[in-house]
Amino acid sequence: MSAAVVFVDRSIRLSMRNVESLLLAIVLPAMLMLMFTFVFGGAIDPAGGYLTYVVPGIIVLCAGYGASTTAIDVAEDLRTGTINRFRTMPIPAVTVLVGHVVASLARNLLATAVVLVVGLLMGFRPEAGLWGWLGALAVLAVHITAITALFAAVGLATGSPQAASGYTFIVMFLPYLSSGFVPLDTLPAWLRPVAEHQPMTAVIESVRLLLSGADPQAAPWMALAWFLGVIAVSAAWTGWLFPRKVLH
Amino acid sequence: MTEPAIEVRGVTKSYGRHRVLTGVDLTVAPGEIFALLGPNGAGKTTLVNILTTLIRPDAGQARVLGCNVVAEARRIRSLIGVTGQFAAVDRELTAQENLIMVARLGGLARRAARARAEALLERVDLVPAARRRAGLLSGGMLRRLDLAMSLAQTPRVLFLDEPTTGMDTRSRQALWEDITDLARHGTTVMMTTQYLEEADQLADRIAILAAGAVISSGTAAELKSAIGEEYVILEQPGSEPVQIAFDGTLAGLRAVTDHGVGSATISVRRPTLDDVFIRLTGDGAGGESTSDQLAVAR
Numbered sequence: 001m002s003a004a005v006v007f008v009d010r011s012i013r014l015s016m017r018n019v020e021s022l023l024l025a026i027v028l029p030a031m032l033m034l035m036f037t038f039v040f041g042g043a044i045d046p047a048g049g050y051l052t053y054v055v056p057g058i059i060v061l062c063a064g065y066g067a068s069t070t071a072i073d074v075a076e077d078l079r080t081g082t083i084n085r086f087r088t089m090p091i092p093a094v095t096v097l098v099g100h101v102v103a104s105l106a107r108n109l110l111a112t113a114v115v116l117v118v119g120l121l122m123g124f125r126p127e128a129g130l131w132g133w134l135g136a137l138a139v140l141a142v143h144i145t146a147i148t149a150l151f152a153a154v155g156l157a158t159g160s161p162q163a164a165s166g167y168t169f170i171v172m173f174l175p176y177l178s179s180g181f182v183p184l185d186t187l188p189a190w191l192r193p194v195a196e197h198q199p200m201t202a203v204i205e206s207v208r209l210l211l212s213g214a215d216p217q218a219a220p221w222m223a224l225a226w227f228l229g230v231i232a233v234s235a236a237w238t239g240w241l242f243p244r245k246v247l248h
Numbered sequence: 249m250t251e252p253a254i255e256v257r258g259v260t261k262s263y264g265r266h267r268v269l270t271g272v273d274l275t276v277a278p279g280e281i282f283a284l285l286g287p288n289g290a291g292k293t294t295l296v297n298i299l300t301t302l303i304r305p306d307a308g309q310a311r312v313l314g315c316n317v318v319a320e321a322r323r324i325r326s327l328i329g330v331t332g333q334f335a336a337v338d339r340e341l342t343a344q345e346n347l348i349m350v351a352r353l354g355g356l357a358r359r360a361a362r363a364r365a366e367a368l369l370e371r372v373d374l375v376p377a378a379r380r381r382a383g384l385l386s387g388g389m390l391r392r393l394d395l396a397m398s399l400a401q402t403p404r405v406l407f408l409d410e411p412t413t414g415m416d417t418r419s420r421q422a423l424w425e426d427i428t429d430l431a432r433h434g435t436t437v438m439m440t441t442q443y444l445e446e447a448d449q450l451a452d453r454i455a456i457l458a459a460g461a462v463i464s465s466g467t468a469a470e471l472k473s474a475i476g477e478e479y480v481i482l483e484q485p486g487s488e489p490v491q492i493a494f495d496g497t498l499a500g501l502r503a504v505t506d507h508g509v510g511s512a513t514i515s516v517r518r519p520t521l522d523d524v525f526i527r528l529t530g531d532g533a534g535g536e537s538t539s540d541q542l543a544v545a546r
């Protein structure tokens with residue numbers, strides 16, 4: 001436990017020092033908000049209702065970018081021998097990944113806040129009460145944790161920052177194939193079932209419904225089922241990879 | 249006899265079909281500086297990785313301070329310090345932050361860790377650089393920081409894998425002094441190196457590792473005398489120098505004079521670790537050839 005605390009401290013410090021990626025975590029969400037509302041928004045909904053529709057999609061898109069840096073960070077720790085050093089100390093070295101995941105959660109909640117603040121400035125008026133907000137934040141927090149855990153495993157598997165960043169496009173791409181940016185019924189019939197049943201749609205629908213003050217129905221449970229699955233797979237994969245990935 | 253600090257018996261390790269270690273035996277006494285000397289690919293790092301509990305041997309026994317590297321890995325981890333081939337330092341953190349982090353990981357509370365970091369900075373002479381980001385330190389300073397990090401939990405056995413690779417002469421000297429100082433205070437040091445000079449200068453005993461096995465071991469003097477006598481070199485004007493083995497006896501001297509000394513320049517050369525190395529491995533470390541050595545001897 002005490003090692004995990006030290007590693008969280010380490011990863012947060014490293015995140016704060018990496019000015020470029022911190023800047024990206026703040027600027028990117030703001031840019032995406034402006035672009036989707038002012039550039040695409042007019043064509044999609046001339047009445048201006050697109051802002052309310054697109055906020056959850058952009059939050060999830062940004063979380064994908066933000067979490068993907070974890071793959072690069074973990075691969076870098078492996079490449080530099082840092083993880084080797086931790087392995088030779090009397091601590092469970094795998095907890096170094098806990099530090100990375102918690103730091104990613106902090107970074108991405110910051111990015112989420114930026115999206116929401118920019119949205120509110122632009123006229124986004126969610127109808128949710130306290131429980132709706134808490135529910136939406138909880139869904140997002142678990143979502144970020146799950147994809148970061150997956151990215152940490154990807155970082156271990158590749159072992160090289162360049163290769164790791166190559167794989168991250170998959171999660172970057174998934175939000176576009178969801179209900180995040182266009183309603184599902186505008187998709188071709190063959191694509192609709194894929195988009196409907198993928199995890200990003202479950203997260204985005206949960207957040208959208210919760211923030212609008214509506215009953216989210218089954219969406220959060222679908223999302224939760226996906227997260228538990230992703231976390232279980234990531235944990236098992238990490239448990240298998242970690243002892244095998246010794247730098248030599 | 250006291251318990252050895254490190255004891256290795258018949259250790260083998262393969263990666264796929266590549267046999268990296270083919271059966272290593274060695275013993276390191278407490279408080280000794282022990283150098284593992286060998287060319288690239290000899291298996292030095294693999295052996296260090298086994299002894300530092302990073303990987304498991306396929307067969308054989310390895311013990312550090314009496315603890316089995318497989319069954320008692322966790323206990324070993326609280327007794328050793330390791331500096332790997334590459335400086336495992338967080339470049340974005342300051343020197344001080346790096347040290348505080350490892351001290352805390354070693355079990356010290358925040359305040360004690362801070363004090364420990366101060367002491368370590370002093371020990372490796374990095375106090376002025378304490379608040380500088382590690383990524384901005386020179387190569388030599390970075391290696392010293394790396395060494396300090398491996399001392400955070402006051403190890404009884406310290407492993408250094410090629411600690412001076414890529415260092416300039418002055419930084420190398422500074423690190424050598426640090427290592428000798430540690431050994432004087434009772435720390436057992438096992439280091440790997442490709443540099444014969446480094447092993448010769450620092451180590452109490454040396455093992456030569458080639459193709460996955462120890463092919464010879466002993467003090468530098470023992471290794472040198474094992475390959476025999478001194479050489480007498482005769483240089484006649486206008487012809488190649490002649491090298492004649494000389495064992496110090498009258499018969500040996502006669503063998504020299506039989507070459508027809510005449511107007512030759514005569515010099516005597518003692519065997520160096522290079523000779524030992526070349527003789528045993530059929531290969532010079534660092535690409536030096538025997539004729540280069542002759543040139544140096546003159």
